[in-house]
Amino acid sequence: MIEKFLYKCPICMAEESIETQKNGDISCRACGARFAYTEDYQLSITTGSEKQTMTLREAYETIYGGQFPRPADDAFTRRKGEILWAKSSRAKLFQEQKAGIFRGYKKIRAQLYRFSLIDAGNLYLTNKRLLFHGIKDYEIGLEELSSVTIESHAIMMNTKRGYALSISFVRESGKKWEDYIRRAVQEFHGKKKIAEYHPRITFH
Amino acid sequence: MFLDGIYGIILFCIKIGIRLKYRIHVDGIDNVPKSGPAVFICNHTSIVDSFFIGCFLPRKIYFMAKSTEYESAAVRLFLYLSRTFPVRRYDTDPISLKNAMRVLSFGGMVGVYPEGERTWDGEMTPFRNGTIRFLLAAGVPIIPAGISGAFQHQPRWGGKMGNPDIRLSIGRPIHSPKIKGKDQTREDVRSLAQRLVSAVSELTEGHSENR
Numbered sequence: 001m002i003e004k005f006l007y008k009c010p011i012c013m014a015e016e017s018i019e020t021q022k023n024g025d026i027s028c029r030a031c032g033a034r035f036a037y038t039e040d041y042q043l044s045i046t047t048g049s050e051k052q053t054m055t056l057r058e059a060y061e062t063i064y065g066g067q068f069p070r071p072a073d074d075a076f077t078r079r080k081g082e083i084l085w086a087k088s089s090r091a092k093l094f095q096e097q098k099a100g101i102f103r104g105y106k107k108i109r110a111q112l113y114r115f116s117l118i119d120a121g122n123l124y125l126t127n128k129r130l131l132f133h134g135i136k137d138y139e140i141g142l143e144e145l146s147s148v149t150i151e152s153h154a155i156m157m158n159t160k161r162g163y164a165l166s167i168s169f170v171r172e173s174g175k176k177w178e179d180y181i182r183r184a185v186q187e188f189h190g191k192k193k194i195a196e197y198h199p200r201i202t203f204h
Numbered sequence: 205m206f207l208d209g210i211y212g213i214i215l216f217c218i219k220i221g222i223r224l225k226y227r228i229h230v231d232g233i234d235n236v237p238k239s240g241p242a243v244f245i246c247n248h249t250s251i252v253d254s255f256f257i258g259c260f261l262p263r264k265i266y267f268m269a270k271s272t273e274y275e276s277a278a279v280r281l282f283l284y285l286s287r288t289f290p291v292r293r294y295d296t297d298p299i300s301l302k303n304a305m306r307v308l309s310f311g312g313m314v315g316v317y318p319e320g321e322r323t324w325d326g327e328m329t330p331f332r333n334g335t336i337r338f339l340l341a342a343g344v345p346i347i348p349a350g351i352s353g354a355f356q357h358q359p360r361w362g363g364k365m366g367n368p369d370i371r372l373s374i375g376r377p378i379h380s381p382k383i384k385g386k387d388q389t390r391e392d393v394r395s396l397a398q399r400l401v402s403a404v405s406e407l408t409e410g411h412s413e414n415r
Contacts, residue, residue, distance in 0.1 A: 001362050113272075
């Protein structure tokens with residue numbers, strides 16, 4: 001559903017407020033804006049008596065960026081100079097493991113991997129690290145990330161530790177978290193502008 | 205041979221299903237060389253793109269597919285039969301490049317989505333530098349193609365935006381010089397990327413002179 005992509009309302013900027021009903025109606029819980037697709041596949045947005053049309057790219061560019069939510073979570077122990085930027089609702093953490101060899105046509109061979117569930121809990125994003133707080137704590141410094149991407153709606157992150165991690169969110173948009181983590185990594189690296197976030201973070 | 209027969213039947217059924225479900229038009233099929241090494245590149249708009257390409261191209265195509273698709277045994281068998289091979293999207297993957305080169309070395313055609321993922325908004329995203337570097341290193345004809353209309357049927361985020369006709373347009377082969385990895389310059393990468401983006405965009409928008 002479109003809320004997996006438009007994780008903020010492009011009118012009121014409220015997060016995770018767009019919802020698609022079973023009958024296909026799309027609206028924002030926060031401001032009441034109603035969304036539909038036009039004949040040329042743009043997004044038509046009605047707020048009260050006002051109606052406007054924008055492309056999906058324009059809608060996404062409207063919601064991208066801005067301030068991190070900065071949740072007030074006193075239970076999270078901050079380190080010196082650390083700012084809590086975002087906290088997820090329930091999420092699942094998976095770790096990549098080797099899973100045999102793929103044997104294809106014409107002697108094609110490749111290592112196979114699978115992602116095994118290792119914990120469930122909440123993801124915290126700060127200006128220094130990612131912390132997955134479940135039964136155990138799993139911490140990844142932003143400097144340790146070598147790639148950040150999304151497959152289906154799960155975040156895929158490779159680390160300089162030699163294995164990749166994946167996080168799937170039960171209710172939230174994975175795209176939102178991909179954007180959050182990428183922005184955090186960019187801010188961490190400061191003036192070095194990132195050219196690609198996958199398959200490997202590279203700089204201009 | 206037995207498995208190929210089964211796959212042929214599966215493909216035939218998928219083709220009938222596609223014809224029943226979608227209004228699909230395919231242009232420029234003659235631009236696909238009948239034999240010899242080549243790389244087929246296309247914009248990636250929806251989960252069904254590979255089915256369209258696999259069903260309507262006149263020769264077998266060895267697609268790079270994301271490694272996480274291979275977790276289920278049933279899907280893995282289907283991917284094996286459809287001649288895909290895995291690539292890890294979240295890491296540089298020299299083995300997948302080696303496999304792609306192996307396919308080219310026996311005269312096969314490799315399929316790649318140079319954007320590296322499906323579009324979120326229906327518009328094309330920048331091509332990955334690694335893909336361009338692979339194409340330069342391979343130095344074989346590049347067959348550009350553009351798909352339009354599929355995104356609206358099945359956008360990445362689910363649901364449906366409409367029911368337009370789907371068009372797969374295949375362009376004339378693009379020839380790029382063969383340049384070994386260590387000799388490739390940023391300008392080589394930028395220049396080929398620009399040519400390919402332009403070719404695929406024109407084919408997607410349906411006003412290519414290159415068909």
